[in-house]
Amino acid sequence: MAGMTKSDVLAAAEREGVRFVRLWFTDILGFLKSFAISVDELETALDEGMGFDGSSVEGMARIEESDVIAKPDPSTFVVLPWHDDEHGKVARMFCDVCEPTGEPHAADPRWALRRMLARAAEKGYTFYVGPELEYFYFRSPERPEPLDSAGYFDLTPQDVASGLRRETMATLEGLGIPVEYSHHEAAPSQQEIDLRYSDALTMADRAMTYRFVVKEVALKRGIHATFMPKPIFGVNGSGMHVHQSLFKGERNAFFDAKDAYHLSATAKHYIAGLLRHAREITVVTSQWVNSYKRLVPGYEAPVYICWGQKNRSALVRVPRYKPGKERATRAEMRSPDPACNPYLAFSVMLAAGLAGIEGKYDLPLPAERDVYHLTAEERRDLGIGELPGSLFEALQCAERSDLVREALGDHIFESFLANKRLEWDRYRTHVSQFELDAYLGVL
Numbered sequence: 001m002a003g004m005t006k007s008d009v010l011a012a013a014e015r016e017g018v019r020f021v022r023l024w025f026t027d028i029l030g031f032l033k034s035f036a037i038s039v040d041e042l043e044t045a046l047d048e049g050m051g052f053d054g055s056s057v058e059g060m061a062r063i064e065e066s067d068v069i070a071k072p073d074p075s076t077f078v079v080l081p082w083h084d085d086e087h088g089k090v091a092r093m094f095c096d097v098c099e100p101t102g103e104p105h106a107a108d109p110r111w112a113l114r115r116m117l118a119r120a121a122e123k124g125y126t127f128y129v130g131p132e133l134e135y136f137y138f139r140s141p142e143r144p145e146p147l148d149s150a151g152y153f154d155l156t157p158q159d160v161a162s163g164l165r166r167e168t169m170a171t172l173e174g175l176g177i178p179v180e181y182s183h184h185e186a187a188p189s190q191q192e193i194d195l196r197y198s199d200a201l202t203m204a205d206r207a208m209t210y211r212f213v214v215k216e217v218a219l220k221r222g223i224h225a226t227f228m229p230k231p232i233f234g235v236n237g238s239g240m241h242v243h244q245s246l247f248k249g250e251r252n253a254f255f256d257a258k259d260a261y262h263l264s265a266t267a268k269h270y271i272a273g274l275l276r277h278a279r280e281i282t283v284v285t286s287q288w289v290n291s292y293k294r295l296v297p298g299y300e301a302p303v304y305i306c307w308g309q310k311n312r313s314a315l316v317r318v319p320r321y322k323p324g325k326e327r328a329t330r331a332e333m334r335s336p337d338p339a340c341n342p343y344l345a346f347s348v349m350l351a352a353g354l355a356g357i358e359g360k361y362d363l364p365l366p367a368e369r370d371v372y373h374l375t376a377e378e379r380r381d382l383g384i385g386e387l388p389g390s391l392f393e394a395l396q397c398a399e400r401s402d403l404v405r406e407a408l409g410d411h412i413f414e415s416f417l418a419n420k421r422l423e424w425d426r427y428r429t430h431v432s433q434f435e436l437d438a439y440l441g442v443l
Helices: 006-016 039-048 110-120 162-174 200-220 265-276 278-285 340-359 376-382 393-397 401-410 410-429 433-439
Strands: 018-026 032-038 048-053 067-072 078-085 088-098 128-138 178-186 190-195 224-226 240-248 305-307 314-317 330-332
Touching: 006 018, 006 039, 006 088, 018 039, 018 067, 018 110, 032 039, 032 048, 032 200, 039 048, 039 067, 078 162, 088 110, 110 128, 110 200, 110 340, 110 401, 128 162, 128 200, 128 340, 162 178, 162 200, 190 200, 200 224, 200 340, 200 433, 224 401, 240 265, 265 278, 265 314, 265 330, 265 340, 278 393, 278 401, 278 410, 305 330, 305 410, 340 401, 393 410, 401 410
Parallel strands: 018 088, 305 314
Antiparallel strands: 018 032, 048 067, 067 088, 078 088, 128 190, 128 224, 128 240, 178 190, 240 330, 314 330
16 A cells, blocks of 8 residues: 555554465566465565566566566555455565666566656656546457447446446455446446546556456456457447646646636647657557557547547547636546556656647647548648557557657567567458458359
């Protein structure tokens, strides 16, 4: 928990009767990794870290330099509620991955985000985010068979999903993760649970925990939960809208009472940065081949690069100001999906926003019409560009981006893009069922 020290962790472990501690970290793709230690090793782990072989972790290390250290972050200590059995309680801590010398490891996504947050801190800013992670419940991992045919905010009798969401929320709250609300989303069997905003590093840890808890709770009921961006053709995909703001101390640096949109110059430059660099950061915020099946017109996913207040077809939405809610002034970027690596996604969005502030980018006029209904010529006249239409196009945009390279660091930048090239090659050479159905009998 926030503010916990080594002595706090040791005392809590003894008080709770913890026998094992799971050390969590992520690879460059955002997959959660873990190994367990005995509670007897906990003090050593907190002092020195625990060594492990990084050569088998995606993007972590070459085999000839495979020794790395997992250094637990005491503030992330929590007892896991689903391991209280005859073998004793299990706790977990997120780790920073380090070199044997103790220096941060260049492949650690948590370190990439820490570096960007330090850049913001140098300017006096704290970066806050509040993501909305959508997901689906299916009857099995083999095929996308929904549990219901309900829609947005629907409440149906004997709704299995509402019980799963309720149990998930209770579990998250038990882990010290504040939840704002949950509801059924627009597509059949699609769900959303929103976490209360926090600083970006804490939220990245919470997002990883959230994905794990959603799956764990569903699995106990024999249900498969997935954060795949677009598992069903013809319905909405799952997004991760990221509400974001910069604070200076207790003051929201995005708020200006005198502005028509209640946006400060800092906020406008920040949003302009998100818009200008949107194409090059998309490979990180929408990192899978399947992500681009979601980013198409007609399914509430943003495609066109513009901003607005009431306009949910815009890439960046600025929620309307409520009197007395200055702290809630924020920008909502709607293109990321919940299968991204949150550490890297938050890093590149912050990098884009800071570039806008540093370069004093001009914010274009808002688009308050439904951009999906504009013609290509109308969008061109308004200066509204488009997000990449495929992973390949997103890769091309990122490969020449100094901003993305700086936000991720050379090691993650090169390793991440190399992995995405391999994914694209596997995808483009695969013969799909669509092609067989469409062409085999007629060509």
